[in-house]
Amino acid sequence: DAEITQSPRHKITETGRQVTLACHQTWNHNNMFWYRQDLGHGLRLIHYSYGVQDTNKGEVSDGYSVSRSNTEDLPLTLESAASSQTSVYFCASSESNSGRWFFGPGTRLTVL
Amino acid sequence: QKEVEQNSGPLSVPEGAIASLNCTYSDRGSQSFFWYRQYSGKSPELIMSIYSNGDKEDGRFTAQLNKASQYVSLLIRDSQPSDSATYLCAVLYSSASKIIFGSGTRLSIRP
Numbered sequence: 001d002a003e004i005t006q007s008p009r010h011k012i013t014e015t016g017r018q019v020t021l022a023c024h025q026t027w028n029h030n031n032m033f034w035y036r037q038d039l040g041h042g043l044r045l046i047h048y049s050y051g052v053q054d055t056n057k058g059e060v061s062d063g064y065s066v067s068r069s070n071t072e073d074l075p076l077t078l079e080s081a082a083s084s085q086t087s088v089y090f091c092a093s094s095e096s097n098s099g100r101w102f103f104g105p106g107t108r109l110t111v112l
Numbered sequence: 113q114k115e116v117e118q119n120s121g122p123l124s125v126p127e128g129a130i131a132s133l134n135c136t137y138s139d140r141g142s143q144s145f146f147w148y149r150q151y152s153g154k155s156p157e158l159i160m161s162i163y164s165n166g167d168k169e170d171g172r173f174t175a176q177l178n179k180a181s182q183y184v185s186l187l188i189r190d191s192q193p194s195d196s197a198t199y200l201c202a203v204l205y206s207s208a209s210k211i212i213f214g215s216g217t218r219l220s221i222r223p
Contacts (some may be wrong), residue, residue, distance in 0.1 A: 033210070033211075040120070040215060042213050042215030042216050043200065044213075045212075048210055058210075094211075099160070100204075101146075101158065101159070101211055104155060105155055105168075106154075
């Protein structure tokens with residue numbers, strides 16, 4: 001069965017370190033997204049991609065970057081982790097124009 | 113004004129009653145609307161989608177859309193304890209293939 005996976009599921013890091021969160025989907029979807037979820041804010045879009053070599057900034061992109069070298073993967077990098085980036089991160093994918101989003105299980109990141 | 117607004121709750125409903133969840137959105141051009149359910153510690157899962165004005169029923173769930181008033185709602189009939197979760201309203205914005213989520217309404221079904 002097709003799926004979307006994230007790794008690691010839990011991560012603790014220190015302020016200033018570079019961190020990369022992995023997202024891998026086997027749906028063969030063109031569209032992939034990264035969200036963060038914090039209490040009271042719901043899901044906020046960080047970055048998204050509509051296909052290989054395409055990346056776009058979302059509403060909370062500062063301090064984050066993504067790259068899309070193939071259809072299956074969209075890794076999210078925190079260049080220099082900050083305590084304000086402590087959050088739960090969800091990766092999602094969708095078929096083009098379908099409106100149906102499939103979410104990964106999430107990564108809980110703690111920045112000390 | 114937030115792009116997608118929901119009452120954060122918690123909304124407490126007795127078992128067997130109807131739970132009513134509401135959502136308003138700001139983009140008049142939006143054509144696609146979704147309800148996601150998220151259990152504590154889990155990822156969101158799609159439960160309903162609606163694209164045209166009126167009601168859409170699926171089992172115990174009914175989604176309602178009124179584009180003129182820019183609101184969408186979700187009714188859950190015969191509420192069960194397993195319905196206790198956070199419900200996220202989501203809107204596919206007309207300007208791009210990206211979905212904007214509301215902050216969610218926490219629903220609690222009391223036995």
